Amino acid sequence: MHKILLIIQREYFTRIQKKSFWIASILTPLLITGIYAIPIWLATRDKEIKKVEFLDQSGLFTNESLQSKEVQFELVKGNEESLKKNFLRTDFEALVIVPKDILTQPKTVRIYAEKSISLILQSRIEGIIQDRLRKELLAHAGIQKEAYDKTQVDVSGDTIILSNEGDEKESNSGGIMILAGILGFILYMTVLIYGSQVMNGVIEEKSSRIIEVMVSSVKPIQLMLGKIIGVGLVGLTQFLLWAILTFSFSNVAKVMYGNDLKKEVQSQMVKTAIDKNGKKSTSEDQNADINPLKVVEEVKNSVNIPLLVGCFLFFYFFGYLLYSSLFAAIGSAAESAAEAQQFTFPVTIPIIISFFLAQFTIQEPDSTIAFWASIIPFTSPINMIVRLPYGVPVYELILSMVLLIAGFLGTSWLSARIYRVGILMYGKKLTWKDLSKWLFYKN
Amino acid sequence: MIISIQQVVKRYADHLALNQIDLEIPRGKIFGLLGPNGAGKTSLIRIINQITAPDSGRVLFNEEELNPSHIERIGYLPEERGLYKKMKVGEQLLYLAQLKGMSKSHATEELKKWFIKFDIKDWWNKPVEDLSKGMQQKTQFISTIVHQPELLILDEPFSGFDPINANLLKEEILELKERGTTIIFSTHRMDSVEELCDNVALINHAEVVLKGEKHQIQNDFKKNEYLISFDGNLLNGDSYEIVKMNQNTANIRLKEESTVNQVLAEIMHQVDVKGFNEIIPGFDQIFIEVVSNSNS
Numbered sequence: 001m002h003k004i005l006l007i008i009q010r011e012y013f014t015r016i017q018k019k020s021f022w023i024a025s026i027l028t029p030l031l032i033t034g035i036y037a038i039p040i041w042l043a044t045r046d047k048e049i050k051k052v053e054f055l056d057q058s059g060l061f062t063n064e065s066l067q068s069k070e071v072q073f074e075l076v077k078g079n080e081e082s083l084k085k086n087f088l089r090t091d092f093e094a095l096v097i098v099p100k101d102i103l104t105q106p107k108t109v110r111i112y113a114e115k116s117i118s119l120i121l122q123s124r125i126e127g128i129i130q131d132r133l134r135k136e137l138l139a140h141a142g143i144q145k146e147a148y149d150k151t152q153v154d155v156s157g158d159t160i161i162l163s164n165e166g167d168e169k170e171s172n173s174g175g176i177m178i179l180a181g182i183l184g185f186i187l188y189m190t191v192l193i194y195g196s197q198v199m200n201g202v203i204e205e206k207s208s209r210i211i212e213v214m215v216s217s218v219k220p221i222q223l224m225l226g227k228i229i230g231v232g233l234v235g236l237t238q239f240l241l242w243a244i245l246t247f248s249f250s251n252v253a254k255v256m257y258g259n260d261l262k263k264e265v266q267s268q269m270v271k272t273a274i275d276k277n278g279k280k281s282t283s284e285d286q287n288a289d290i291n292p293l294k295v296v297e298e299v300k301n302s303v304n305i306p307l308l309v310g311c312f313l314f315f316y317f318f319g320y321l322l323y324s325s326l327f328a329a330i331g332s333a334a335e336s337a338a339e340a341q342q343f344t345f346p347v348t349i350p351i352i353i354s355f356f357l358a359q360f361t362i363q364e365p366d367s368t369i370a371f372w373a374s375i376i377p378f379t380s381p382i383n384m385i386v387r388l389p390y391g392v393p394v395y396e397l398i399l400s401m402v403l404l405i406a407g408f409l410g411t412s413w414l415s416a417r418i419y420r421v422g423i424l425m426y427g428k429k430l431t432w433k434d435l436s437k438w439l440f441y442k443n
Numbered sequence: 444m445i446i447s448i449q450q451v452v453k454r455y456a457d458h459l460a461l462n463q464i465d466l467e468i469p470r471g472k473i474f475g476l477l478g479p480n481g482a483g484k485t486s487l488i489r490i491i492n493q494i495t496a497p498d499s500g501r502v503l504f505n506e507e508e509l510n511p512s513h514i515e516r517i518g519y520l521p522e523e524r525g526l527y528k529k530m531k532v533g534e535q536l537l538y539l540a541q542l543k544g545m546s547k548s549h550a551t552e553e554l555k556k557w558f559i560k561f562d563i564k565d566w567w568n569k570p571v572e573d574l575s576k577g578m579q580q581k582t583q584f585i586s587t588i589v590h591q592p593e594l595l596i597l598d599e600p601f602s603g604f605d606p607i608n609a610n611l612l613k614e615e616i617l618e619l620k621e622r623g624t625t626i627i628f629s630t631h632r633m634d635s636v637e638e639l640c641d642n643v644a645l646i647n648h649a650e651v652v653l654k655g656e657k658h659q660i661q662n663d664f665k666k667n668e669y670l671i672s673f674d675g676n677l678l679n680g681d682s683y684e685i686v687k688m689n690q691n692t693a694n695i696r697l698k699e700e701s702t703v704n705q706v707l708a709e710i711m712h713q714v715d716v717k718g719f720n721e722i723i724p725g726f727d728q729i730f731i732e733v734v735s736n737s738n739s
Contacts, residue, residue, distance in 0.1 A: 003542055007542075204528075208527065212494070212523060216494055218542055
């Protein structure tokens, strides 16, 4: 036991002393914070009001019908050609020309600009023209604008999770899906990355020929488990660093533009409050409805975070153990990374399959396929963690965990038998047949 | 006897590596394990090191059935040597010493002594990959002996050593023997066998074809031949025949029942004898003779 600890220690410390470990540990949280914070930052920044020249040849538009919070329209009169000629000298963002027959030819609006205008500005211009035209057309058809407005109901539902205790928790399906996707992806990446680290570690020991010295001091199984556990702990350390750093980076980001953000959130809260009071929301407001902070809050409320974290660590560790012992066996059969390539395929395939199954599980977490994918040891780590945020019956969770441990014991038994023969085998081109023979070798 | 190997058999999938091996390795001696490549030397060494187990037969260490507690009392320098390239020399040696059951403080203390002895104090914090090959071999040798093993197993220890380091190694081996360490020495370099070994065993095709005390074996293989140097003209005599004639020396073989005195008397009549020495067969010859006999 003491020797396994020594091996774990060495494997762990030599890896976390590497620069690459720290680069990955720091860059990833920066990236996550960036993905999360930059759009918010941009949203709080980009608030200047755009000015647009508006030439109405149809006579439908008045200053009142061109009221908008985000765009300042200025009705101009005059000749189209001269306006175009002078446009570049003005400080207008765009020149909009509405032709005479706009009611019959609604696609003939022309927008001139110095450079391409943003999609948002374009849709705002189109929106305001569309509103006006609709009103006109409704009037032509003899329908009151108010009657039409009443038909424009905006349905929005919140999933509310009921528990036996009678609690009601508001859930957010979109947010949960994102959370499930992120967790599944992290698991997928880490099992692959750390699994192949184990493989490369074994190959290194074999190709540097230290292996024979090692096995004259410790049992091969000790060496294998020590390496696997040591590398696994490096993975856990990395998760911990990611969590801590992501949290602190986002806090730093919050402080840096805290006030802007607060205002933004408040104004959105007001909007949603209005929505809830039954007032119609305009199409613009609907976009603002997706507030990342609100989503995070709702997901936090509806998901059992400690259970999720605990299960994530469990499924990472045992999923990793299961695969990395197979990677160790493959490493033992090869003398170089290139040679190992031919054997890695059958091990990476189940990982990739489980990742594909997870795409399905994330959409149908209660389907039969999702159930089996989250129970069978090879696919269960990724698929169970994807199902978890949606809620999984306790017995299914326990069944999946027990089977995963059993699966790990099975693969590590298998791998240890290949490993102990493979590490001392040199100068032979190996086939799957050789590997399967080793399973039955006596010590 | 420090090691007693009894009826050991080891079979791999496609061949028999060791066939009913019986060997006794006496304590405090240097034991040469000889044999051509693929004869089974490494298989036997791996069994003593408990890297593999025999299919049948027993191995005793100090009259005890071989068990994992013995690992710490054995030092092993494999033929294929290597170290963790990225690790620092000191760290690496500490790690290997601890795996042999030494405490960290004891290992540090002992390692420092060796670093001073080999005059390599400033290597402690260097990564192994920065060392020259000879330096790496010194490092590896220290890792083999730092835990003061009772039994030291050296598989082709001189391969890859330059003459200076080979000599250093030879001196260390003799010094270790002085202090009571038993050394098993696997090689096919016969000059080092003659120089260092007390006992030898020759393995060929998975079997021990020759074993015993070094001088005894050499005696057994003596062909009753002598080398004489002389002035004059030497002819075949009644008590001897000439095997090989050179300018002023000749190899002669004594006929059965002749004595050295008879031969000398006969020669002295013909030539002026300058020197007369018995020819002791080298292990090169013995090796070739035994291996080719057992092959045929």
